[in-house]
Amino acid sequence: MKLIKVGIANVPVLxxxxxxxxxxxFHTHWEAGGLEWYLDREFGIARLTADLEKPDIVWWLIYVEEAPVGFVKLNTRSGLDDLPAEACCELEKIYVLPDLKGGGIGKKVLAELIDRVGETAGKRILHLCVLDTNLPSIGFYKKAGFTFHSKCRLELPYFKDAFRGMDRMVLDLDKAKIDRLTARFFDIFTNADGRRPDWDAVYSTCIPEALIIKKSGLDQEVYNLDSFIAPRRKLLSGGALTGFSEWEESEETRISGHIAQRFSQYRKKGVMDGRPFEQSGRKLFQFIKTGTGWQITAVVWEDY
Incomplete structure (x- = not known):
C-alpha cells in the first residue's frame, strides 16, 4: 500500500x-438524484482542480499493487474548540473500494496518515466526522485511538434524514505516536509463528542512554540496552524459549509537553524448555519527544 499525493496530472484518476x-x-443514503448531484459537487474535475489550488487541502490516492483503490482528503488547517487551526487537521474523507473493505488497507492508510500529520510542526489533533449509524467505521476509528468529541449533523440536500446524525471524533497525535511506539516495543521480542525478534528495533525505539529495569519484590536488575539484549538474544534465538509473544492489555498514559509516562498491564506466553507458560505483569514506560519523534528513555517491568 502507498499514498500518492494528487497533482493536476492525476486528477482524472482521482x-x-x-x-x-x-x-x-453510500449509494443507499441518498434520495433520488442526490447521489449524482453530490458526486459532481465533491468529485467533479473542476472541483478537484480547484481544491489543488488551496494550500490547506491535500488529496492522496491509495494504491495497492500499482492500482488505485481509494482516496484521502485532508484539511491541514481546521480548528476545533479552543484549539487554533494551526494545531489541528481534519480528515474530511477516507474511502476504499467496497470490495476491498476489511482487508487492512484502511488501517495502513490511517497509520501512515498519522505519521505524516504528526511530523508537521505544531499539529496536535486530527479530527473527523462519521455517520453515527456507521458503527463499523466508528469501531475502526476507536481502535485507531480516536475518541468521541461531540454530535454534529450533515446538512446536505437530498441526503436521507435517517443518516444525517454524525459523531465528531478526535485523535491526540502525540498519544497515537506513543501507542504505536509502545506496541512496537512489545512486538520486538516475538518469536512465535516462525518470526525472529527484531533486536535493531530496541535501538530505534529507545534513546541510546535508555535504562531497562527488572523488579522482583524489593530487588532490581538495571540494564543498559546492550546488557538487556544480550541474554534475551541467547534465550529467544537459542531454542530455550519458543513461541514467545507479549501484549498490552490496558494502559494509562499521561503526556505533559515533551515528556510522557505510561503504566501498562500486560500478558506474555511462550514455551520455556518445553513447558508452556502464560504470565501477567506491569510495565512503566517513560518517553521524551526528540527532534525525530517520541522515544523511550526508561522501562521498568514487574511480573506477578
Missing part, C-alpha cells in the same frame, strides 16, 4: 476512483 468508492459505499 475523479474516477472517488466516484466509484463513494458511490459503492
Amino acid at each position: 475523479h474516477e476512483v472517488a466516484k466509484t468508492a463513494y458511490a459503492g459505499n
Whole structure:
C-alpha cells in the first residue's frame, strides 16, 4: 500500500476512483438524484482542480499493487474548540473500494496518515466526522485511538434524514505516536509463528542512554540496552524459549509537553524448555519527544 499525493496530472484518476468508492459505499443514503448531484459537487474535475489550488487541502490516492483503490482528503488547517487551526487537521474523507473493505488497507492508510500529520510542526489533533449509524467505521476509528468529541449533523440536500446524525471524533497525535511506539516495543521480542525478534528495533525505539529495569519484590536488575539484549538474544534465538509473544492489555498514559509516562498491564506466553507458560505483569514506560519523534528513555517491568 502507498499514498500518492494528487497533482493536476492525476486528477482524472482521482475523479474516477472517488466516484466509484463513494458511490459503492453510500449509494443507499441518498434520495433520488442526490447521489449524482453530490458526486459532481465533491468529485467533479473542476472541483478537484480547484481544491489543488488551496494550500490547506491535500488529496492522496491509495494504491495497492500499482492500482488505485481509494482516496484521502485532508484539511491541514481546521480548528476545533479552543484549539487554533494551526494545531489541528481534519480528515474530511477516507474511502476504499467496497470490495476491498476489511482487508487492512484502511488501517495502513490511517497509520501512515498519522505519521505524516504528526511530523508537521505544531499539529496536535486530527479530527473527523462519521455517520453515527456507521458503527463499523466508528469501531475502526476507536481502535485507531480516536475518541468521541461531540454530535454534529450533515446538512446536505437530498441526503436521507435517517443518516444525517454524525459523531465528531478526535485523535491526540502525540498519544497515537506513543501507542504505536509502545506496541512496537512489545512486538520486538516475538518469536512465535516462525518470526525472529527484531533486536535493531530496541535501538530505534529507545534513546541510546535508555535504562531497562527488572523488579522482583524489593530487588532490581538495571540494564543498559546492550546488557538487556544480550541474554534475551541467547534465550529467544537459542531454542530455550519458543513461541514467545507479549501484549498490552490496558494502559494509562499521561503526556505533559515533551515528556510522557505510561503504566501498562500486560500478558506474555511462550514455551520455556518445553513447558508452556502464560504470565501477567506491569510495565512503566517513560518517553521524551526528540527532534525525530517520541522515544523511550526508561522501562521498568514487574511480573506477578
